[in-house]
Amino acid sequence: MTMQLRKTIARLSASACLIALAAGMPALADTPKDTLVEAFAIDDIISLDPAEAFELSTAEITSNSYSLLVRLDPEDTSKVVPDLAESWTVSDDGMTYTFKLKPGVKFASGNPLTAEDVAFSIERVVKLDKSPGFLFTQLGLSGENVAEKARAVDPETFEMTVDKPYAPSFVLNVLSATPGAVVDKELVLSKAKAVTPSAEYAYDTDFGNEFLKTGYAGSGPFVTRVWKANEAVVLERNDNYTGEKPKLARVIYRHMKESSAQRLALESGDIDVARNLDPNDLNAIENNPNLTLDSAPKGTIYYISFNQKNPNLAKPEVDEAMKYLIDYDAIGSTLLKGVGVIHQTFLPTGQLGAIEDTPYKLDVAKAKELLAKAGLPDGFSVTMDVRSTQPVSGVAESIQQTAAQAGVKIEIIPGDGKQTLTKYRARNHDIYIGQWGSDYWDPNSNAQTFAYNADNSDDSPLKTSAWRNAWDLPELSKQTDAALLESDTEKRAAIYEDIQRKVLADSPFAFIWQQVEVAGVSNKVEGYKLGPTFDSNYLTNVSKN
Amino acid sequence: MAVIDATEGSGRRRARFLKPLSGVLRFAVVILTTYLGLLAVTFFIGRVVPVDPVLAVLGDRAPASAIARVRAEMGLDLPLWQQFLLYLKQVLSGNLGNSVLTSRPVLEDVMRVFPATLELATFGTIVGTAIGIPLGVLAAVKRGSITDQVVRLIGLAGYSIPIFWLALLGLVLFYAKLHWVAFPGRIDVTYEYTFTPITGMLLFDALIQREWDVAWDVFRHIVLPGCLLGYFSLAYISRMTRSFMLNELGQEYIVAARAKGLSEQRIIWFHALRNAAVPLVTVVALSYAGLLEGSVLTETVFSWPGLGLYITNSLQNADMNAVLGGTIVIGSVFIALNLFSDFLYRTLDPRTRVK
Numbered sequence: 046m047t048m049q050l051r052k053t054i055a056r057l058s059a060s061a062c063l064i065a066l067a068a069g070m071p072a073l074a075d076t077p078k079d080t081l082v083e084a085f086a087i088d089d090i091i092s093l094d095p096a097e098a099f100e101l102s103t104a105e106i107t108s109n110s111y112s113l114l115v116r117l118d119p120e121d122t123s124k125v126v127p128d129l130a131e132s133w134t135v136s137d138d139g140m141t142y143t144f145k146l147k148p149g150v151k152f153a154s155g156n157p158l159t160a161e162d163v164a165f166s167i168e169r170v171v172k173l174d175k176s177p178g179f180l181f182t183q184l185g186l187s188g189e190n191v192a193e194k195a196r197a198v199d200p201e202t203f204e205m206t207v208d209k210p211y212a213p214s215f216v217l218n219v220l221s222a223t224p225g226a227v228v229d230k231e232l233v234l235s236k237a238k239a240v241t242p243s244a245e246y247a248y249d250t251d252f253g254n255e256f257l258k259t260g261y262a263g264s265g266p267f268v269t270r271v272w273k274a275n276e277a278v279v280l281e282r283n284d285n286y287t288g289e290k291p292k293l294a295r296v297i298y299r300h301m302k303e304s305s306a307q308r309l310a311l312e313s314g315d316i317d318v319a320r321n322l323d324p325n326d327l328n329a330i331e332n333n334p335n336l337t338l339d340s341a342p343k344g345t346i347y348y349i350s351f352n353q354k355n356p357n358l359a360k361p362e363v364d365e366a367m368k369y370l371i372d373y374d375a376i377g378s379t380l381l382k383g384v385g386v387i388h389q390t391f392l393p394t395g396q397l398g399a400i401e402d403t404p405y406k407l408d409v410a411k412a413k414e415l416l417a418k419a420g421l422p423d424g425f426s427v428t429m430d431v432r433s434t435q436p437v438s439g440v441a442e443s444i445q446q447t448a449a450q451a452g453v454k455i456e457i458i459p460g461d462g463k464q465t466l467t468k469y470r471a472r473n474h475d476i477y478i479g480q481w482g483s484d485y486w487d488p489n490s491n492a493q494t495f496a497y498n499a500d501n502s503d504d505s506p507l508k509t510s511a512w513r514n515a516w517d518l519p520e521l522s523k524q525t526d527a528a529l530l531e532s533d534t535e536k537r538a539a540i541y542e543d544i545q546r547k548v549l550a551d552s553p554f555a556f557i558w559q560q561v562e563v564a565g566v567s568n569k570v571e572g573y574k575l576g577p578t579f580d581s582n583y584l585t586n587v588s589k590n
Numbered sequence: 591m592a593v594i595d596a597t598e599g600s601g602r603r604r605a606r607f608l609k610p611l612s613g614v615l616r617f618a619v620v621i622l623t624t625y626l627g628l629l630a631v632t633f634f635i636g637r638v639v640p641v642d643p644v645l646a647v648l649g650d651r652a653p654a655s656a657i658a659r660v661r662a663e664m665g666l667d668l669p670l671w672q673q674f675l676l677y678l679k680q681v682l683s684g685n686l687g688n689s690v691l692t693s694r695p696v697l698e699d700v701m702r703v704f705p706a707t708l709e710l711a712t713f714g715t716i717v718g719t720a721i722g723i724p725l726g727v728l729a730a731v732k733r734g735s736i737t738d739q740v741v742r743l744i745g746l747a748g749y750s751i752p753i754f755w756l757a758l759l760g761l762v763l764f765y766a767k768l769h770w771v772a773f774p775g776r777i778d779v780t781y782e783y784t785f786t787p788i789t790g791m792l793l794f795d796a797l798i799q800r801e802w803d804v805a806w807d808v809f810r811h812i813v814l815p816g817c818l819l820g821y822f823s824l825a826y827i828s829r830m831t832r833s834f835m836l837n838e839l840g841q842e843y844i845v846a847a848r849a850k851g852l853s854e855q856r857i858i859w860f861h862a863l864r865n866a867a868v869p870l871v872t873v874v875a876l877s878y879a880g881l882l883e884g885s886v887l888t889e890t891v892f893s894w895p896g897l898g899l900y901i902t903n904s905l906q907n908a909d910m911n912a913v914l915g916g917t918i919v920i921g922s923v924f925i926a927l928n929l930f931s932d933f934l935y936r937t938l939d940p941r942t943r944v945k
Contacts, residue, residue, distance in 0.1 A: 084774070088903055182653070275899060300895070302890055302893070303893075305758055306761065470645075470650075
């Protein structure tokens with residue numbers, strides 16, 4: 046019996062060896078020369094329609110495949126530069142903007158791009174009123190008036206009228222956001238679906254929303270060929286593009302979530318760029334001679350906030366004490382290494398008026414003193430809602446440890462992103478650790494959420510971050526409003542500097558760091574450069590050797 | 591196989607004719623209530639999850655008016671039971687609704703992600719069964735020996751090592767160091783946009799289209815995650831095989847067979863294993879069904895766009911149409927596999943045929 050069994054085993058292992066040998070055949074060559082393969086967590090995409098998409102990964106895809114009137118100047122992001130618009134003027138009353146379009150621009154479909162297309166693109170953002178709808182409605186455009194307020198004067202002239210004499214820098218910055226991308230009116234209307242108007246939606250067409258969710262109708266350097274949810278996005282060179290044509294024929298964003306898996310695939314040459322790397326893997330890539338790291342600070346700010354509905358946290362001394370109980374240095378040098386920089390003000394570096402003050406550091410004695418002044422010499426107990434992703438949960442644990450040194454006992458409630466956010470939006474948290482990415486590259490976006498709360502009641506129509514922490518700040522709110530109407534750009538910047546200093550000194554927000562986006566790049570890739578914002582990660586100049 | 595005993599009386603024959611009918615009825619009731627229960631439980635759990643579904647549709651920055659509009663559009667302002675009835679009505683008319691996250695019909699989504707999981711789970715089950723059963727038999731035959739201990743250890747490791755860690759380890763070794771297997775995803779980018787799948791099970795598709803180089807590439811992609819899942823089910827299957835075999839080997843008919851002078855190999859593989867096979871079918875079917883739910887961790891590590899990843903992602907975003915759609919598919923898989931193992935039972939065990 047044993048003999049025969051042994052034979053069976055021998056036979057089994059022999060065939061196993063054969064399989065192993067067969068599998069050991071040489072691997073296929075690397076990624077094709079004209080194709081860039083990027084590993085990127087793209088599970089945040091819900092739509093590719095510029096009037097609906099408002100996620101970080103879609104910002105990059107839209108800005109590479111559509112044209113806009115103006116774009117941010119990558120050299121100095123407090124300014125804008127022309128894209129489709131050759132030039133523009135602002136009327137004396139500061140309310141009418143006239144854009145002259147570059148002649149001869151064509152969509153990827155071959156249709157000519159005219160001011161009609163620009164007007165239509167803005168009309169659909171306003172009428173569809175999806176997440177980015179507020180970009181234009183905040184300028185006084187509405188479903189009823191958009192046709193007259195945003196209109197084509199002639200094929201090469203587009204005119205937009207806003208409801209207040211806003212700072213021109215603000216209006217132009219709003220137009221540089223990807224929801225302002227210009228879509229091919231003729232193509233989109235040919236794909237539009239009829240809908241029955243209802244109380245919620247007053248129009249009889251979907252303005253091509255269903256088509257554009259997965260489709261494409263732009264004029265950018267790349268064409269979006271396909272989006273497979275949680276799988277891949279494929280861009281191809283737009284041969285009808287009027288500007289400088291991309292060097293690559295194809296860019297594939299492959300959905301990969303795991304940092305270590307991305308690193309392995311990058312090291313093995315199956316991807317050219319890895320976009321979601323943890324500090325651990327960054328180290329390994331830095332030491333690999335075949336790979337390089339590229340990084341750029343982005344507009345996302347991470348902070349912890351203290352709900353003023355909690356009686357302990359409502360005391361200003363307690364909030365200040367908490368700011369002294371964060372070990373900024375340790376967090377910056379370990380947990381955020383390569384993926385973030387310590388930043389204590391609410392405007393990200395690179396935005397108009399941003400300041401770099403960092404007055405806070407870990408100071409337990411000072412915190413104890415402040416707590417004693419607040420009548421809590423022995424500290425108190427409090428909860429913190431934390432999303433279970435790195436580096437956020439690591440930072441939360443660090444704060445938990447340092448706060449305990451002053452007797453503040455923090456209980457961490459872990460949850461996924463949507464869960465903690467739902468609680469935060471309902472003001473049911475004590476301490477929340479969160480992130481805020483500017484909706485558009487203008488200081489008003491952050492000022493309006495961190496230094497503005499017009500109505501602190503539970504059913505306020507505008508639920509800003511200040512509202513979410515029940516922080517009533519009438520004076521600062523007025524100042525934020527005033528900054529929006531300041532037509533002199535330098536004066537406007539000065540107002541934001543002042544607001545930031547006030548928020549820094551006295552607010553229920555402790556801003557901790559600014560995100561740094563980092564990518565591991567294969568040395569075969571040339572010209573890869575992360576931009577200062579998510580919509581300026583341009584791919585046109587990228588090539589492979 | 592199912593030969594009817596022709597010598598029996600006509601009365602019994604009629605009774606036997608009626609029996610399957612009531613069986614079908616009973617079966618239909620069981621299936622219907624199973625689905626209803628499944629939907630109800632998933633629906634209500636989904637609704638008490640502390641995530642606002644509107645958040646998934648509109649994101650965090652939408653104004654209050656848009657939020658109210660979408661809440662009404664999604665029917666979320668209605669009482670819970672009314673929402674459930676509306677959903678049932680929709681499902682009965684064959685419409686699983688649209689996924690919020692992918693903006694496509696759930697049915698289409700599921701048809702897209704399920705073949706990926708089906709292919710992986712089938713691969714894993716074949717590996718797990720082909721290796722697990724012989725290992726289990728070996729362990730039972732050599733009970734208490736070193737071989738038995740080794741098999742036990744292999745099984746225990748498969749059970750207790752987190753598959754996530756094992757997956758990364760496998761990638762480091764077989765992919766990054768040895769270059770034996772391919773990664774990431776199911777197919778190389780070179781083929782991804784030139785090869786047209788038919789069923790969505792790429793290995794199968796490539797083989798029937800005689801695209802040998804594609805098939806080889808797909809095989810290199812599936813072999814590591816497939817073997818990992820295989821190892822995971824092997825752990826369970828080998829343990830169960832061992833205990834079933836021990837039970838059979840202690841039976842009197844084995845002693846009788848030995849007394850008749852049959853070879854030990856014949857006794858083990860043809861007599862004992864054949865009898866142990868009946869409960870084993872259930873074990874294998876259950877482990878297969880388990881893999882078909884989609885292994886979230888494996889799918890995450892290998893960027894495998896399967897059902898597990900789809901449902902988890904949908905659940906985290908309170909995309910309830912997608913979660914319910916996925917649940918219906920998993921429910922159907924369990925029911926189908928139960929039926930199939932019942933059928934196999936009948937084929938393998940003559941006693942279950944006539945009763």
